[in-house]
Amino acid sequence: MTDVVTMRGQKLELEGRRPKVGDQAPDFTVIDVGLNEVVFSHLPARTFIISAAPSLDTPVCDAQTRRFSQEAGRLGGDVEILTISMDLPFAQKRWCGAAGVENLRVLSDHREASFGKAYGVLIKHLRLLARAVVIIDKERKIRYIQVVDEVTHEPDYEEALRALSQLRQV
Numbered sequence: 001m002t003d004v005v006t007m008r009g010q011k012l013e014l015e016g017r018r019p020k021v022g023d024q025a026p027d028f029t030v031i032d033v034g035l036n037e038v039v040f041s042h043l044p045a046r047t048f049i050i051s052a053a054p055s056l057d058t059p060v061c062d063a064q065t066r067r068f069s070q071e072a073g074r075l076g077g078d079v080e081i082l083t084i085s086m087d088l089p090f091a092q093k094r095w096c097g098a099a100g101v102e103n104l105r106v107l108s109d110h111r112e113a114s115f116g117k118a119y120g121v122l123i124k125h126l127r128l129l130a131r132a133v134v135i136i137d138k139e140r141k142i143r144y145i146q147v148v149d150e151v152t153h154e155p156d157y158e159e160a161l162r163a164l165s166q167l168r169q170v
Contacts, residue, residue, distance in 0.1 A: 014120055051155075070103075
């Protein structure tokens with residue numbers, strides 16, 4: 001399936017197959033800021049919020065990651081937030097240190113674009129991730145997915161947090 005987002009109105013083609021709510025969460029492999037490989041299926045069972053961003057060094061991605069870091073402090077230990085971008089792990093580590101972000105795990109998809117392809121959010125010709133939020137439950141089922149139509153806009157945090165709240169009430 002080919003999908004499209006825009007950046008300042010310019011259409012950008014996405015690569016990969018976007019899963020739907022209710023689908024089993026596709027596995028992916030990324031790199032953490034310590035250069036360690038992280039395989040999603042190897043992470044402990046819990047609820048995940050995955051926040052995909054093009055680059056942490058841009059204002060909207062900075063705001064998105066800081067917002068989810070603030071939320072992480074309020075969510076408790078049964079929810080883990082993963083922020084994934086195509087930034088190199090060195091840049092991610094530098095950004096986290098400068099921003100004081102410690103409440104979430106920042107991961108890089110730069111090597112294989114494994115996450116981007118598996119979730120249909122890889123911007124084909126730019127090799128960046130489209131802005132997206134995915135919520136995955138403890139059984140690894142997708143319970144919420146938002147791919148932001150315009151890359152320069154922030155995701156709908158309230159809608160994502162509402163979906164998380166409803167999931168936690170089940």
